[in-house]
Amino acid sequence: MEKQVSIIKYKNGKKEKKLDKVAEEVPLTIFLNGEELITLLCTPEYLEDLAVGFLVAEGILVPEVNLKVQVQHEKGLIWVEAEKVSKLGKASFGKRMVTTGCGKGTSLFQYHGRGKIAHNLMEISIEKLFSSLKEMHAVSNLYLSTGGVHSAALSDTEGNMLVFREDVGRHNAADKILGYCIRHELQLMDKIFLTSGRVSSEIVGKVAQMGVPVLVSRAAPTSMAIKLAEELGLTVVGFMRGGRANIYTHVDRIR
């Protein structure tokens, strides 16, 4: 997932020719039932998970375990065959998930039928969140060698890391985790989603769409991310670093 490139390194007023490592980024074009849908730019691993996770997160596909997925790595093409394509999801796709309302201004994201996340299904200690996030950063090898990717991970309430992904796109890393969970039938209603990136409304939307109740980041959330998380019943913890953390929404899940 790395590529070696020849660079000019500048240091102490001197230029020097050197070899350096950068994160690999490739285009992946997704075909759904034979029709070209979109080209994503991503790190070239776990492409089947990425395609499935993306289609479900965008509301185009309903989660199915036995989707037919075929990938041609060298050409950057992937074919997904599915019966349960949402016409509404496909029609609104490309306009993102936000709809403009009438009179009352702008309504928030549409959630393809998923309701608010249930509140009494899990609890987690803040210490476990700290150790999970620390573990995620410790295993972020591609980040450590290139600095050019974001990490995402899924943990359980005991602090065990179940899935870990790195990608040049922080949304891709989330989609790869979602796709993995769908294809391996992993239950998500008592899990924790960890990310190295900032928490925008789109990431909140994806995690809520997955049904994961807790989202943790070392970075900052936006105003709309907080508003959306409040509405959807998602616990958001940000700025988790150096023994500190900010809990923005639904604090009752944090012991």
Add this chain to the structure above:
Amino acid sequence: MEKQVSIIKYKNGKKEKKLDKVAEEVPLTIFLNGEELITLLCTPEYLEDLAVGFLVAEGILVPEVNLKVQVQHEKGLIWVEAEKVSKLGKASFGKRMVTTGCGKGTSLFQYHGRGKIAHNLMEISIEKLFSSLKEMHAVSNLYLSTGGVHSAALSDTEGNMLVFREDVGRHNAADKILGYCIRHELQLMDKIFLTSGRVSSEIVGKVAQMGVPVLVSRAAPTSMAIKLAEELGLTVVGFMRGGRANIYTHVDRIR
């Protein structure tokens, strides 16, 4: 551009209720000649520049100074009226700018007719790049108070900062600068584009589309960003911090 929110602050094993500032994120729905095109999620300032910059960067509009733009801030709606809409650009929009080729795998971005950036039009000293990037970070007030945004700026070869923008999306910050330059007829062929974010192929594409010859970041580029910059004649400098920098492409513009 900030919102105050009520949070639970965790520190030294204690939870405390506090007020905190987060970056504002709002949806902005763009209508082109009366037709709904897309909803962006952005920081709610310079929305006219954002819409114009986005449409040109995506290859849907040809740069025009006197575009009719009308914005309704409270509803998050913006109308752009233009005569020179590219049918090709609009058709490929939503599939991003990458096209899949036949036989030879995947071709790179399409550049809407703009050729390679001319090579002999400017030169800049690396000291000026260091001071410009330092200045950009120093004036990033929204970042300093919320941690939730990216910065972008445009400087000249003397190190003067001409335009500066912050946004929850790093692509939006770039589009706001592009839109400003189009609407104010600013020449770009001897300018420097600075960003706080990672350098993906999409950012390289946007900057090359603007015709700006030098792109500087304190963060990392990806493999495809470097390949694309090499092809398009763009100088990419990354990891510029602490007196060090990596020059990835077209070093001859750097003195």
